[in-house]
Amino acid sequence: MSGNGFTINPVYKRVLLKISGESFCRESESGISMTEVTTITHQIREVVMAGVQLAIVCGGGNILRGKQFAEISETIVPSTAHYMGMLATIINGLALQDALESIGVPTRLQSAIRMEGVAEPFIRRRCLRHLEKGRVVILAAGTGSPFVTTDTAAALRAREIDAEVVLKATKVDGVYSEDPMKNPHAIRYSDISFRNVLEQNLQVMDAQAMHHCMEHKIPIVVFNYRKIGNIARVISGERIGTRVTMDGH
Ligand code: UDP
Numbered sequence: 001m002s003g004n005g006f007t008i009n010p011v012y013k014r015v016l017l018k019i020s021g022e023s024f025c026r027e028s029e030s031g032i033s034m035t036e037v038t039t040i041t042h043q044i045r046e047v048v049m050a051g052v053q054l055a056i057v058c059g060g061g062n063i064l065r066g067k068q069f070a071e072i073s074e075t076i077v078p079s080t081a082h083y084m085g086m087l088a089t090i091i092n093g094l095a096l097q098d099a100l101e102s103i104g105v106p107t108r109l110q111s112a113i114r115m116e117g118v119a120e121p122f123i124r125r126r127c128l129r130h131l132e133k134g135r136v137v138i139l140a141a142g143t144g145s146p147f148v149t150t151d152t153a154a155a156l157r158a159r160e161i162d163a164e165v166v167l168k169a170t171k172v173d174g175v176y177s178e179d180p181m182k183n184p185h186a187i188r189y190s191d192i193s194f195r196n197v198l199e200q201n202l203q204v205m206d207a208q209a210m211h212h213c214m215e216h217k218i219p220i221v222v223f224n225y226r227k228i229g230n231i232a233r234v235i236s237g238e239r240i241g242t243r244v245t246m247d248g249h
Contacts, residue, residue: 006229008050011237014131015054016163017044018154018205021061023169023225024092030062032095040169041099043231044136048105052235053131055161057139057154058096060088066146082146086113089150093140094118106135112144112153124160131161151209159216166218167234168205169225174242175202190239193248204244213244220244 023040024032048054066082073081090111097107108130111119120126122139130137142153151168158166175197178186194214197204204210204222213220223234223241233240 006232006236008047008232009236010047010050010052012164012235013053014161014163015047015052015165015167015235016154016158016161017054017056017167017169017231018151019056019058019096019169019225020150021059021063021088021092022171023062024058024095025062032062032092034095034099037095037099039228040225040231041096041103041105043225043228044100045103045105046232047235048134048136050232050235051134053134055127055131055137055139055157055163056096057142057150057157058089058092059150060085060092060142063088063091079146083113086141086144086146089142090115090119090140093138096138100136100138106133107138108135109138109140112139112141115141127161148208149206151205152212155205155209155212155218158218159212163218166205166213166220167231168220168222169231170222171224171226173224173240174222175204175244177202179203189242191243191245191248193246194244196248197244204242210244214246217246 024037026033064085066085070076070078070081093109097109100107109119110122112122114121127137139157142150154166174188176186176188180186221234221241221243223230
């Protein structure tokens with residue numbers, strides 16, 4: 001049962017949840033607000049209690065994005081800036097870990113960059129073992145390589161751990177024909193194909209991540225995590241947000 005009196009009947013056994021850095025801070029701010037983090041942790045707890053295996057890839061854009069930082073800095077070389085972005089995701093991962101554990105959710109933080117003092121290294125088989133034991137695995141430091149984003153990391157990890165779906169938690173209700181903040185008449189798609197997303201250049205995940213999910217037929221659901229109970233609804237197969245699939249139905 002979810003906090004809203006809604007019964008959770010998971011249609012997925014193993015899920016990859018992508019949380020962007022913006023979910024860690026207040027609107028138009030940067031850094032970390034634990035109040036914002038709490039919006040998501042209680043929702044995570046209810047789906048884990050319903051037996052769903054959950055791996056989370058967290059972003060770092062609330063602290064630093066490599067591409068932007070390299071552009072404004074004359075002295076930082078681009079690869080260094082991207083490594084700084086990856087380290088930002090570790091900071092978010094640590095915050096998320098303590099926030100989840102404070103409400104009784106067992107977690108493991110795994111990093112794609114070796115950092116034994118603060119996180120386990122990402123080891124696929126160990127990750128799967130944690131998931132099977134009901135621990136939430138927070139996957140930080142993206143892919144461990146510069147010049148890509150945590151969207152790509154989410155797509156790659158989903159394939160690697162055999163997740164049935166990538167859930168992309170956002171602040172909007174799904175994928176729109178145009179930016180709904182700029183055009184109030186923009187249409188929200190409830191289902192759309194990978195091909196249409198790529199052809200129309202719609203903002204779902206970056207193109208590399210989209211291509212990877214398409215190639216390996218991993219559906220993506222884009223939804224608004226700020227509506228409490230939405231993670232449980234998506235996991236129960238309710239048609240909220242936008243589903244991106246091979247056939248778009
Ligand atoms: N990053 C990287 N390699 C990866 C994942 C991330 O170099 O595999 C860097 C990149 O500079 C990126 C930053 O880490 O801008 C933070 O991640 P991202 O921008 O994806 O965070 P989000 O937009 O989800 O908050």
